Amino acid sequence: MPEKVILSVDALGGDNAPDVVxxxxxxxxxxxxxxxxxxxxxxxxxxxxxxxxxxxxxxxTTEFIDMGEHPAEAVRRKKDSSLVVGCRxxxxxxxxxxxxAGSTGACLAAATLVIGRIKGVSRPALTTIVPSPVKPVVxxxxxxxxxxxxxxxxxxxxxxxxxxxxxxxxxNPRVALLNIGEEETKGSLFAQEAFALLKAQLPNFAGNAxxxxxxxANFDIFVTDGFTGNVCLKTIxxxxxxxxxxxxxxxxxxxxxKLGALTIKGGLSDLMVKVSPDTYGGAPxxxxxxxxxxxxxxxxxxxxxxxxxxxxxxxxxxVSGLIEKTVSKP
Amino acid sequence: MPEKVILSVDALGGDNAPDVVxxxxxxxxxxxxxxxxxxxxxxxxxxxxxxxxxxxxxxxTTEFIDMGEHPAEAVRRKKDSSLVVGCRxxxxxxxxxxxxAGSTGACLAAATLVIGRIKGVSRPALTTIVPSPVKPVVxxxxxxxxxxxxxxxxxxxxxxxxxxxxxxxxxNPRVALLNIGEEETKGSLFAQEAFALLKAQLPNFAGNAxxxxxxxANFDIFVTDGFTGNVCLKTIxxxxxxxxxxxxxxxxxxxxxKLGALTIKGGLSDLMVKVSPDTYGGAPxxxxxxxxxxxxxxxxxxxxxxxxxxxxxxxxxxVSGLIEKTVSKP
Numbered sequence: 001m002p003e004k005v006i007l008s009v010d011a012l013g014g015d016n017a018p019d020v021v022x023x024x025x026x027x028x029x030x031x032x033x034x035x036x037x038x039x040x041x042x043x044x045x046x047x048x049x050x051x052x053x054x055x056x057x058x059x060x061t062t063e064f065i066d067m068g069e070h071p072a073e074a075v076r077r078k079k080d081s082s083l084v085v086g087c088r089x090x091x092x093x094x095x096x097x098x099x100x101a102g103s104t105g106a107c108l109a110a111a112t113l114v115i116g117r118i119k120g121v122s123r124p125a126l127t128t129i130v131p132s133p134v135k136p137v138v139x140x141x142x143x144x145x146x147x148x149x150x151x152x153x154x155x156x157x158x159x160x161x162x163x164x165x166x167x168x169x170x171x172n173p174r175v176a177l178l179n180i181g182e183e184e185t186k187g188s189l190f191a192q193e194a195f196a197l198l199k200a201q202l203p204n205f206a207g208n209a210x211x212x213x214x215x216x217a218n219f220d221i222f223v224t225d226g227f228t229g230n231v232c233l234k235t236i237x238x239x240x241x242x243x244x245x246x247x248x249x250x251x252x253x254x255x256x257x258k259l260g261a262l263t264i265k266g267g268l269s270d271l272m273v274k275v276s277p278d279t280y281g282g283a284p285x286x287x288x289x290x291x292x293x294x295x296x297x298x299x300x301x302x303x304x305x306x307x308x309x310x311x312x313x314x315x316x317x318x319v320s321g322l323i324e325k326t327v328s329k330p
Numbered sequence: 331m332p333e334k335v336i337l338s339v340d341a342l343g344g345d346n347a348p349d350v351v352x353x354x355x356x357x358x359x360x361x362x363x364x365x366x367x368x369x370x371x372x373x374x375x376x377x378x379x380x381x382x383x384x385x386x387x388x389x390x391t392t393e394f395i396d397m398g399e400h401p402a403e404a405v406r407r408k409k410d411s412s413l414v415v416g417c418r419x420x421x422x423x424x425x426x427x428x429x430x431a432g433s434t435g436a437c438l439a440a441a442t443l444v445i446g447r448i449k450g451v452s453r454p455a456l457t458t459i460v461p462s463p464v465k466p467v468v469x470x471x472x473x474x475x476x477x478x479x480x481x482x483x484x485x486x487x488x489x490x491x492x493x494x495x496x497x498x499x500x501x502n503p504r505v506a507l508l509n510i511g512e513e514e515t516k517g518s519l520f521a522q523e524a525f526a527l528l529k530a531q532l533p534n535f536a537g538n539a540x541x542x543x544x545x546x547a548n549f550d551i552f553v554t555d556g557f558t559g560n561v562c563l564k565t566i567x568x569x570x571x572x573x574x575x576x577x578x579x580x581x582x583x584x585x586x587x588k589l590g591a592l593t594i595k596g597g598l599s600d601l602m603v604k605v606s607p608d609t610y611g612g613a614p615x616x617x618x619x620x621x622x623x624x625x626x627x628x629x630x631x632x633x634x635x636x637x638x639x640x641x642x643x644x645x646x647x648x649v650s651g652l653i654e655k656t657v658s659k660p
Contacts, residue, residue, distance in 0.1 A: 180560040180561060188476040188477045210561070211567075214569075228557070235544060239544075239569040243601075250601065267580035268577075275573075
């Protein structure tokens with residue numbers, strides 16, 4: 001039987017909050033009997049909801065952090081926002097992990113400022129499972145640290161390795177450095193320095209990868225600075241979306257093509273699920289104490305539910321404890 | 331009637347050289363009566379070919395630069411390679427532009443070391459037309475400069491603007507800085523500095539773009555450092571390839587789906603042409619004197635032909651002269 005876990009969830013996170021969050025919380029609780037959720041948000045939203053759902057507690061809050069606000073400033077000022085309160089519950093050990101589909105910047109700021117880093121971790125890193133039709137791969141960092149030092153990348157690789165082993169059950173995952181050529185001497189000065197460090201200190205380092213290696217899943221983990229990782233991830237999403245949209249137009253262009261489309265509807269749906277970000281429902285900020293998962297702003301209830309399950313899994317497998325034991329102290 | 335143009339072409343450039351190069355040269359000459367080509371390569375290849383093709387001259391060479399060699403070293407050592415000789419013909423004004431589908435690194439080294447930079451240009455930049463199903467967009471730099479200063483990006487933007495105006499006939503193209511957020515304050519320190527410079531000095535600057543803006547063609551030109559640009563371009567190619575491969579598997583999964591596939595065969599072929607890198611056939615290295623176009627290593631004869639036409643077009647519209655007049659001198 002899975003261990004009992006208590007999570008705090010931001011009821012106001014995401015473009016379709018609170019409705020999809022409430023649906024996601026309900027579904028997650030129904031699927032996991034050993035899960036408890038403290039739902040943070042306006043009293044009029046969370047109290048009636050919690051009253052009707054088993055193992056859900058309401059934590060009324062009075063403030064809200066908007067997507068447009070300056071993350072760190074908003075976190076410092078709005079101490080009674082659902083986001084800050086959710087993180088504080090983890091800080092105070094009343095919850096073991098936190099999930100929000102709110103502003104990524106504000107989540108990062110709240111997690112770092114309120115919950116705090118694991119001892120020895122230089123920079124927490126936003127980590128995602130890239131939905132590939134071949135097999136899931138992990139990319140880290142995807143945007144928490146636009147400017148990086150080589151030693152951060154070594155820690156990113158170590159943290160992502162633990163995440164992939166514990167959550168995706170891939171043992172000894174092959175880590176690649178995202179670069180612009182396969183040879184050791186390729187890339188920017190930063191990439192060359194990172195290559196040398198990873199080669200010297202990471203046993204599961206497999207060498208340089210290029211952008212074209214990601215979706216074919218030629219490696220398990222792609223480690224990079226948060227600038228490149230973010231551009232890359234959004235490029236994958238934008239490319240998939242545009243191609244699917246164009247395909248749809250082709251399918252809808254005549255009665256005959258519509259008929260043709262019917263024959264592959266099943267296969268195409270499977271593919272869409274495989275490449276959908278909702279399948280995993282969130283990106284953990286590895287390196288902060290406890291667990292903190294940031295969902296897509298556009299999350300639907302399924303994505304919220306899956307994000308909550310992932311948060312619980314990270315707590316149960318003690319990813320943070322393993323990170324503390326493993327990362328190379330700078 | 332188009333102006334007479336003389337180009338040098340590397341017969342040994344590309345994975346399928348010299349066969350596809352010869353086919354491409356023949357086709358290009360047949361389609362453009364005012365084009366002359368000096369074909370550089372082994373005597374036994376280029377001499378019999380040139381003897382049978384109008385407006386083609388053989389330039390026998392004795393050396394060959396391999397994909398695996400260190401670019402600058404190979405260019406310095408192998409002075410009688412097809413690549414170096416092709417560039418020297420431009421340097422000596424015997425040809426006005428050069429095309430090769432050989433090693434990108436070696437082409438960049440030869441163009442810079444042998445032909446030389448346009449006065450005032452800090453760093454030549456590899457520029458490509460990204461094949462989007464929506465409309466073609468331009469990305470610059472895609473790999474010539476892994477480490478950049480903000481002022482290089484201003485020049486990249488100016489050069490790419492001229493290229494897009496002259497070759498794609500898009501007047502006053504909207505330039506975006508590839509970044510990890512729309513707001514002015516987003517991104518790495520480098521991106522913030524580049525944003526400020528572009529905003530102050532580039533009249534057609536339209537702001538920050540994210541990776542997800544590229545394939546939907548939300549801007550005309552995406553300017554970035556060569557590291558990010560290369561990762562991004564290869565990510566687009568890898569994503570498209572993987573999705574098309576998966577689609578093909580879906581289509582081939584049963585007799586019924588094969589029948590369904592037939593109904594959209596035409597539309598799908600059109601899409602494949604639109605997103606194929608062969609449609610434009612090469613990336614110009616903007617900022618070197620004359621014109622220098624680097625084709626994909628995997629170029630087929632169509633890509634070679636189109637690459638040669640683009641090279642001639644760059645010469646005829648005097649892109650290099652316009653660049654010399656336009657770029658901000660550092």
